[in-house]
Amino acid sequence: MTDTPLLLRQDEDGVATLTLNRPQSRNSLSQGMLRTLLETFEALADDASVRVVVLAGAGPAFCAGHDLKELRAAEYGRAYTEALFADCARVMQAIVHLPKPVIARVHGIATAAGCQLVASCDLAVAAEDSRFATPGVNIGLFCSTPMVALSRNVGHKAAMQMLLTGDLIDAPTALRFGLINEIVPAQDLVSATRTLAVKIASKSPLTLAVGKEAFYRQAELPLAEAYAYTAKVMVDNLEARDAREGIDAFLDKRAPVWCGR
Template sequence: MQDLSPVAAPLVLAETVEPGIVRLTLNRPAARNALSRAVIRELHDTVERLGADLSVAVIILAASGKVYSSGHDLKEMTAHRVDSDGGEAFFRETMTACSAMMRAIVACPKPVIAAVEGRATAAGCQLVATCDLAVAAETADFATPGVNIGLFCSTPMVALSRNISRKRAMEMLLLGEALSAADALSFGLVNRVVAPDKVMDEALSMARIIAAKSKATVAIGKAAFYRQAEMPLDDAYAYASEVMVNNMLTADAGEGICAFIEKRHPEWKDK
């Protein structure tokens, strides 16, 4: 007998929009793209899969509907308050899983560009801050409003405080007010602000520039950037110098330098 039961739509859509460029779309618009445990798991798995895919150069992270992401699924979390431990185990597992997903984006060897067309709040704002680059619509806004409901945005704070100044981060965290796209640009939370109908075009434009470069070189650079950022100055220079030496020994560095000297386009081997 044929199974006619409806098939659940993917929570994260993956689409190759151009060679080397994959767009991921959060696909829970009715739930304001809240980061449920299932969404976190699916996004984590997809990012890791694309990170290992040699054909992928850049990932664009978008969202369906009017809200980019409202953050953690508070309805899902509240439902677990009736658990025997008051929800403690579920809360801990959720925060651990979400933190691991955010770290997977940072660890992914492919640059990830957030394409934000709507509101990004709490862990949704954390997601934007975690991505390597971000393009926002003029109508988008950002907030870490947990303090308003008695739940300080402590995990979003980790990504936020690593992207913008401490005073700006504390302003967002303590006031809990919405930040306009223009202010997000001035704070350093996003790279570019464009008309609402140009967000994906701008993200694709950035992705194409990156995709034209050596995947191996970009991966080396992304990993080194995040590692040195947490080091004292002397350690950072020692580490970055070693990275440069190893990078110089790669085939693509040899090809790229020769192409520059010979005034021709390089032919990348991605190694």
């Protein structure tokens, strides 16, 4: 046992940076890590001081996926594995449902459930040397749960290529597939991600929350229903104080002052 925290948190300028802190195991997602992440995302949902979340990894990698040593030690007991994958699913959905944008800051490898984390985040900035894979097929364990997030981020053929081969793909390929937004030199990763996070954090927190929820909800609807739903969202959004302030500020050629309502 150790007193070293599984997750580090640093808040600055409306941005909460969460750092997976199991560098000795490439930040693998133990059950303890998953539950700590879930508790943290639940707390962040109600934290008005935070407008954007950055998810990063300590040490040489972003995240290598599930902790296979922990899985082996548990002797693959069904009750344990059911709880583990349920916890993982809750974490990934907590990222999507969090009313604040989440940016993955990726370096090293992001594999299996680590790649799932990247795909679950709203945005991803990656170092030039980062690599991505869903390699479960190589050890007889198809990456079925990572497939859910991956297939919602990249084209079907790209997703199937990653899932069926298990091969590592480089950052340019991940960018071409649509898994990440930007590639930067390794030495610029922290500053580039922070610049993006602070820029987003300068927007109305209400507008960010409304927009993120609407984005994911409309994506699952048929076209006509999506337009009907988003039209209502816009009508409701126009009644918010921040929308009125933003329009007035634009017309007055001044910076808006957000109140979050």
